Amino acid sequence: MTPEEIKQSANIVETKPRLLNDNTMHYCPGCSHGVVHKLIAEVIEEMGAEEIAIGVAPVGCAVMAYNYIDVDWIEAAHGRAPAIATAAKRLNPSKLVFTYQGDGDLAAIGTAETIHAANRGENIAIIFINNGIYGMTGGQMAPTTLEGQVTSTTPYGRRVELNGYPLKISEILAMLDGTCYVTRQSVHSAAAVRKAKKAIRKAFENSLSGFGTSVVEIVSTCSSGWKMSPVKSNQWMEEHMFAKYPVGDLKDSPVKP
């Protein structure tokens, strides 16, 4: 069959969301970013929110998220996305403002901005990709790197006496009075993807309803950084990451303050 024949409507069982454009993604095979991008595009589209959506992109692998999802974006300095989102939302209260951040961006260099935006209860949604490693700079240790996990800066495995413990930042954020919804999800199976999409939708709706800050952590894979095949990465994530970062809701109390 030629590509044209394959593309006939009778053969189409799934389409990508309109807001996810045709640019070739720079993400590695097996990376979770692509799936999460698609979910965000779908949710915005289904909410009919593309005219009010403002995304804030991080520094990290998703630095060019704006190249793939056709909404308005601000590209932040490393770690500062929650501060930027704070102002964008406060000055434009009717808009849907969300950040998209990795573990280094959100839980290392940007910890202060993350915690204080959440503690102020900014009406923003934070999508947090936790793959336990710095992907963009070539696989260095992240605050969420597991004990014993090998990275380029922990070549003999992370040692807690040297590097401290894996940071469960979502648990911390769930303790803050300013957050209304903190959940941990993953996108390694069809069922998980469906759940993650629901969580993103809830977070976006919360931010429009003024309930406070919503955080959706997505425990993710980094095949390149972990130096594993995509299939092996998913297995490793289930076996190791989920033990430290169990999926499920940490907090769900959407009430207007």
Place this chain on the structure above:
Amino acid sequence: MKEEIIIAGFGGQGVLSMGKILAYAGLMDNLEVTWMPAYGPEQRGGTANVTVILSDQPISSPVLNTYDTAVILNQQSLDKFESKVKPGGTLIYDPYSIHHAPTRTDINIYPVEAMEATFELSSSKAYNMVLLGSLLKVRGLLPVEAVMKGLKKTLPERHHHLLPINKQAILKGMELV
């Protein structure tokens, strides 16, 4: 007309607010004014001073090295500023906290028993107003009414019941010199 004034003492003695009231009074009297404090931790019990300039012309430097008039509330300030009064200028001080009285003979020196007067008025907060009264009397800078207007501007409304006691203190200060 141009009057360059330094007011100096301890933080908490009302040095900055005395300067502020004087500046506001100048404003009410359509003068140009600058109020330049030595700011910072000095406000918390160390030495405090403020330079106030009143003039019918635009004012250049808000920072000065000599003064027409010095109002001195403690010994350290006297030690620091006595020599900086211009010849023929005025020095007003409260002897209450002064151990070594000023010695210059080329300036006009007025001791004002302001602390004693405040005890009589039984309002310690009006201390700076007694000295302000003496300053107004000696230098004839501004009418008392302009000062009262300035005071009204600087005092938050909830403290406006204190206006009469402050006026009394100013009049007392005028009487004392």
Place this chain on the structure above:
Amino acid sequence: MEDEVRLMKGNEAVAHAAIRYGVDGYFGYPITPQSEILETLEELMPWETTGMVVLQAESEVAAINMVYGGAATGKACMTSSSSPGVSLKQEGISYIAAGELPALIINCMRGGPGLGTIQPSQADYFQATKGGGHGDYHLIVLAPASVQEMADFVALGFDLAFKYRNPVMMLADGVVGQMMEKVVLPPQRPRRTDEEIARQCPWAVTGRTGMRKPNVMTTLELDPVAMEKNNLRLQDTYRRIAENEVRFEEHGTEDCDYLIVAFGSVARICQKAMEDARAEGLKVGILRPITLWPFPYDEVKRLSKKVKSILVVELNAGQMIEDVRLSLEDRVPVHHFGRMGGIVMDPSEVLGALKNIIEKRQS
């Protein structure tokens, strides 16, 4: 009421002027000697009247990034701080400059380096005019010398920032920030509506209203050719600013033999020294650069042709003097007089420095 003459500190005047200009957002973090700006805004509660957002951020870093985020949505946003805090903001300032975003940053300078002192200083001249953050960029730098100018430069700053899509820094110091003077506040202007912002700032990140093409505010460009183009565009903006926006003030320069160059509050101190010098028969004039960037190179050059020597007076070890020297091509001797660490020189010290130069010249 609108044109009422008021007596207030420079810092307070900034707060009032910001509300009256119709600023959309202020984001700041307390630091002496400029905390009155945030304090006054919180006291005036402009969110109840003009709808202005005022927020005490968790750090200077967060505050400048809030400015970046707000400015990216086309809103008029500002922050203020003092020297150590402005150092923390430099990363964000570089992003704002790279993003070609209008914004106002106020530095009420105190003495450094390090934690330094809370007393006045002008030691951040290099930082403000020569870069500060990374990359080839310039801020438009305005140096107020009075409380009135602190108020006026809020409006001037934002007008220039939006005209050139370039951040503006008001480089004040502890003297103008903390002193009280008369000030005439401008009348209240309404804040711009979302429609006006969309017209004025078609680049603004506001959501794809009417399903227009997405607007993306990014400073990342991995294609070196495109990145060089970005830089050339910035340089072209700086050229236009340098051609059109040089501002300065002069006193006594018609007939002077000696020229003092000073900016901000120090220019006021020098003016008094000039008055005293002229009373003694010394013909002294003053050039006060109001824009420190762009610097009035041509005017210094023009005046240098008629004076015997030039004294640059600053509250630092000699920073602006480099720009004065650049203007002269070594035609005239240039001297520096400065105090540091929070000590403010008085007029007699300036006059003393000037007399020293004259004596040395004659001997």
